[in-house]
Amino acid sequence: MSFRPDIVIVGAGIVGAACGFELAREKFSVAVVDAAGIGMQTTAAGMGHLLVLDDSEEQFALTRYSLSLWNALAKHLPPAVEYSRCGTLWVAGDEDEMAEVVRKHTYYGERGIQTEILDAHALREAEPALRRPLAGGLRVPGDAVLYPPCAAAYLLQRAAELGAKIFLGKAVNSIRNGITRLADGTVFHSKFIINAAGQFAPKLTPGIHIRPRKGHLVITDRYPGTITHQLMELGYLKSAHSISADSVAFNLQPRKTGQLLIGSARQYEVADGNVDFAILSRMLKRAMEYVPSLGSLSAIRVWTGFRPATPDQLPFIGPWPDDPSIFLAAGHEGLGITTSLATGRLAVDFLLRRASAIPVEPYLPSRQIEGVTHA
Amino acid sequence: MNAESKRSFDVAVIGGGPAGMGAATVAAECGLSVVLLDDNPGLGGQIWRGESGSSKHTQASHWFDRVGRSSVEWILEARVFQVGKGHLSAESPDTVHQIAYSHLILATGARERFLPFPGWTLPNVLGAGALHSLIKSGLPVEGKRIVIAGTGPLLLAVAAYAREKGAQVACIAEQTTGAKFACFGLSVLLVPEELEEVWQLAWQLQAVPHWKNCWPVAALGKERLEAVRLSHHGRIREIASDYLACGFHLVPSLELAQFIGCAIQDGYVAVDENQQTCIPGVYCAGEPTGIGGFELALVEGQIAGFAAANRKDLARKLWRRRDAGLRHVRALRRAFELRDELRNMPQEDTLVCRCEDVPFGLLRAHQSWQSAKLHSRCGMGPCQGRVCGAAAEFLFGWSNSSVRPPLFPVRCSSLAEMPVETIPEIHEGGSK
Ligand SMILES: Cc1cc2nc3c(=O)[nH]c(=O)nc-3n(C[C@H](O)[C@H](O)[C@H](O)COP(=O)(O)OP(=O)(O)OC[C@H]3O[C@@H](n4cnc5c(N)ncnc54)[C@H](O)[C@@H]3O)c2cc1C
Ligand SMILES: Cc1cc2nc3c(=O)[nH]c(=O)nc-3n(C[C@H](O)[C@H](O)[C@H](O)COP(=O)(O)OP(=O)(O)OC[C@H]3O[C@@H](n4cnc5c(N)ncnc54)[C@H](O)[C@@H]3O)c2cc1C
Numbered sequence: 045m046s047f048r049p050d051i052v053i054v055g056a057g058i059v060g061a062a063c064g065f066e067l068a069r070e071k072f073s074v075a076v077v078d079a080a081g082i083g084m085q086t087t088a089a090g091m092g093h094l095l096v097l098d099d100s101e102e103q104f105a106l107t108r109y110s111l112s113l114w115n116a117l118a119k120h121l122p123p124a125v126e127y128s129r130c131g132t133l134w135v136a137g138d139e140d141e142m143a144e145v146v147r148k149h150t151y152y153g154e155r156g157i158q159t160e161i162l163d164a165h166a167l168r169e170a171e172p173a174l175r176r177p178l179a180g181g182l183r184v185p186g187d188a189v190l191y192p193p194c195a196a197a198y199l200l201q202r203a204a205e206l207g208a209k210i211f212l213g214k215a216v217n218s219i220r221n222g223i224t225r226l227a228d229g230t231v232f233h234s235k236f237i238i239n240a241a242g243q244f245a246p247k248l249t250p251g252i253h254i255r256p257r258k259g260h261l262v263i264t265d266r267y268p269g270t271i272t273h274q275l276m277e278l279g280y281l282k283s284a285h286s287i288s289a290d291s292v293a294f295n296l297q298p299r300k301t302g303q304l305l306i307g308s309a310r311q312y313e314v315a316d317g318n319v320d321f322a323i324l325s326r327m328l329k330r331a332m333e334y335v336p337s338l339g340s341l342s343a344i345r346v347w348t349g350f351r352p353a354t355p356d357q358l359p360f361i362g363p364w365p366d367d368p369s370i371f372l373a374a375g376h377e378g379l380g381i382t383t384s385l386a387t388g389r390l391a392v393d394f395l396l397r398r399a400s401a402i403p404v405e406p407y408l409p410s411r412q413i414e415g416v417t418h419a
Numbered sequence: 420m421n422a423e424s425k426r427s428f429d430v431a432v433i434g435g436g437p438a439g440m441g442a443a444t445v446a447a448e449c450g451l452s453v454v455l456l457d458d459n460p461g462l463g464g465q466i467w468r469g470e471s472g473s474s475k476h477t478q479a480s481h482w483f484d485r486v487g488r489s490s491v492e493w494i495l496e497a498r499v500f501q502v503g504k505g506h507l508s509a510e511s512p513d514t515v516h517q518i519a520y521s522h523l524i525l526a527t528g529a530r531e532r533f534l535p536f537p538g539w540t541l542p543n544v545l546g547a548g549a550l551h552s553l554i555k556s557g558l559p560v561e562g563k564r565i566v567i568a569g570t571g572p573l574l575l576a577v578a579a580y581a582r583e584k585g586a587q588v589a590c591i592a593e594q595t596t597g598a599k600f601a602c603f604g605l606s607v608l609l610v611p612e613e614l615e616e617v618w619q620l621a622w623q624l625q626a627v628p629h630w631k632n633c634w635p636v637a638a639l640g641k642e643r644l645e646a647v648r649l650s651h652h653g654r655i656r657e658i659a660s661d662y663l664a665c666g667f668h669l670v671p672s673l674e675l676a677q678f679i680g681c682a683i684q685d686g687y688v689a690v691d692e693n694q695q696t697c698i699p700g701v702y703c704a705g706e707p708t709g710i711g712g713f714e715l716a717l718v719e720g721q722i723a724g725f726a727a728a729n730r731k732d733l734a735r736k737l738w739r740r741r742d743a744g745l746r747h748v749r750a751l752r753r754a755f756e757l758r759d760e761l762r763n764m765p766q767e768d769t770l771v772c773r774c775e776d777v778p779f780g781l782l783r784a785h786q787s788w789q790s791a792k793l794h795s796r797c798g799m800g801p802c803q804g805r806v807c808g809a810a811a812e813f814l815f816g817w818s819n820s821s822v823r824p825p826l827f828p829v830r831c832s833s834l835a836e837m838p839v840e841t842i843p844e845i846h847e848g849g850s851k
Binding site: 083084194212301306319321324332340343347 | 785786787790793794796801823824825828830832834835836837
């Protein structure tokens with residue numbers, strides 16, 4: 045094949061799509077290769093909640109930056125992407141969680157994100173379907189929701205209009221020293237290769253620490269107006285933080301179609317994608333504790349997906365020390381839809397050797413090696 | 420929230436059509452405890468639905484009577500939404516039934532295939548089977564003009580019934596060729612049990628134009644159907660009509676069998692001579708093993724029931740009748756094979772998925788059902804792709820072998836109350 049791209053991107057999930065979009069906009073010649081189609085792996089399984097999150101200072105910086113990029117892009121997104129700026133409502137069950145609401149409000153405010161504290165009454169007004177009593181909540185109005193596979197398709201369509209070439213149904217066997225070998229025998233030579241293979245990234249770049257973290261979701265029939273914000277329990281933080289144990293948390297999303305998407309569950313060390321009825325049951329019961337009327341709504345489908353998780357819950361974005369032709373953009377765990385656009389920007393900044401809007405060091409893959417040597 | 424009932428049976432039969440009634444009855448007569456589940460308010464399946472012991476159909480009244488006298492326990496309006504090893508869950512309007520079983524008989528029947536063409540979503544354009552049931556439950560059709568289009572013997576049955584109720588059947592538009600249809604007619608004449616029925620049909624329909632090589636090009640009308648445009652031997656005809664009843668033969672309901680990992684061969688559940696699937700103790704009878712009509716369904720059901728009761732001697736006595744029926748299956752398949760031109764019926768803006776309003780043009784860009792589904796939402800609605808999936812399979816050659824839970828939409832509370840032991844053995848073909 046005579047086509048010689050500057051950059052080959054392996055993976056047409058949301059992360060690979062965002063990289064393709066940002067690179068094509070900067071006039072790089074780009075090839076995007078995916079073994080399946082656009083957004084058919086983890087991106088197809090995700091919830092599509094775009095949110096600012098404060099598990100760590102670094103996570104906050106990345107999510108805030110990326111959310112600002114999404115919100116700037118919002119007016120261009122076609123209806124199929126189902127972008128809706130519904131905001132997040134963090135629900136506090138008791139006074140302890142209410143204290144967390146206040147802390148979060150201050151933390152976000154100090155970093156330029158406006159939020160609003162709701163007392164029990166205001167919470168009831170905002171979301172009448174929630175059970176009573178509840179202590180209150182925190183509204184984050186800038187958060188949004190979209191439909192990830194169509195968002196990935198939109199980004200790649202824009203990239204293609206700018207000259208990117210997209211190869212679907214083509215598996216990559218290996219990437220090394222600027223050479224990408226496809227299973228069908230095609231070979232690409234390029235200056236850089238971006239590994240955006242999500243949970244499969246370690247197969248192409250052995251040695252990176254990404255583990256699949258299984259999740260379950262349930263989608264209902266259409267019940268428009270049941271809720272208007274993405275609802276999350278503050279206990280979510282407790283469960284999402286536990287690295288090893290299985291956990292469930294109340295996480296309910298209103299889709300533009302009127303459907304409700306019910307999450308969430310996290311499991312490590314489960315390799316098969318089968319529905320696990322024990323954890324599904326826990327997840328649904330948790331959701332029904334918060335929104336009792338959910339029980340009588342019709343569930344259409346249940347599915348599972350694997351989040352690409354790293355040990356420190358931050359993605360790998362940057363050059364791979366063992367092979368300078370390889371740039372990693374993988375390991376976005378449960379926030380990859382949100383942080384995809386920022387990832388694309390950081391990749392472009394690196395290639396253009398220009399300064400980034402946020403410090404890039406926390407996401408560099410070299411931290412993994414340092415972590416090992418320091419240990 | 421949900422009342423729950425937990426029971427245990429030797430045999431669970433899913434589907435209360437002829438196959439399921441036959442299977443359940445003989446298994447119970449052999450002394451087994453049997454539960455028969457169906458999601459309709461009455462037994463009988465597609466063909467005998469809404470009838471009872473007083474049916475004028477002799478076979479129907481025989482089986483309604485026999486199942487009534489047996490020890491079969493039937494549970495109606497119960498939809499089986501989850502099946503695992505030795506365990507199944509079914510939802511009724513106010514209960515979840517948790518049933519433990521030793522033998523499972525799948526008799527889930529078939530449904531009509533719809534193919535999209537411009538105007539097919541207009542009011543008064545219906546499935547042939549749907550019109551049949553509507554008339555049965557009281558829709559007045561006296562003096563109404565009806566066009567019946569599609570393919571398969573069902574069209575004749577529906578036409579005869581509509582005429583009997585006073586409708587004026589303007590024509591039957593059959594897509595297959597005259598030669599293929601004639602071959603089929605001959606093959607039917609070789610089955611003595613069908614002869615009487617065939618003569619009756621022919622008699623009732625002698626005044627109705629029966630066009631071969633004919634299919635709908637468009638359903639026309641503003642608020643509702645006013646006329647049907649047909650392609651007939653390459654010419655376009657327009658026929659004023661109050662109703663258009665369409666059906667492109669039947670597609671077997673395989674979801675349940677696929678879900679638990681039964682092998683599928685040539686589009687049907689693969690079974691041995693005793694109707695046992697590749698999973699020991701799991702049997703399948705009726706339309707899912709081959710579209711062959713209610714007589715065959717009854718025979719297959721009885722074979723499965725006897726086999727489950729370990730009365731292979733009695734099962735064996737029915738093999739010959741079943742094998743004759745299977746010849747009929749092949750004859751049907753050949754005669755009513757869909758012609759390629761039908762793939763040109765939809766236009767760019769013709770909806771293929773009615774639940775999610777997905778037009779033909781949007782689907783064509785995709786390589787697979789999975790990709791089309793993900794990006795266009797085709798098949799993501801409450802029918803779970805049961806209607807558009809069969810259409811897409813014909814139009815684009817896409818197959819969909821991955822069936823995810825729940826098998827039917829169910830209340831969230833029913834899913835939440837699933838016993839943990841019912842973890843199914845899912846054999847998913849896909850990448851996930
Ligand atoms: C249940 C669940 C809920 C979630 N909810 C949210 C949420 O609300 N908000 C949020 O921001 N994030 C959420 N996420 C996380 C988000 O979905 C992921 O972080 C994100 O989709 C990861 O995208 P990716 O492009 O890295 O991976 P993927 O989407 O998996 O893309 C990787 C691509 O690489 C391709 N590939 C892999 N190997 C090869 C190879 N050798 N050759 C060619 N191609 C290859 C694959 O086919 C695939 O298309 C959720 C995840 C789950 C599972
Ligand atoms: C309108 C019409 C007219 C017909 N006329 C004739 C005719 O004249 N002559 C002829 O030979 N054949 C005719 N047929 C075909 C005939 O109906 C079938 O051959 C016969 O009914 C097949 O029997 P079965 O038991 O295999 O399936 P079905 O009768 O389809 O029964 C299957 C039953 O299982 C139920 N079911 C499926 N899945 C589940 C689940 N998960 N949980 C609970 N219940 C479930 C279904 O609702 C259905 O009641 C006609 C069909 C139709 C639609």
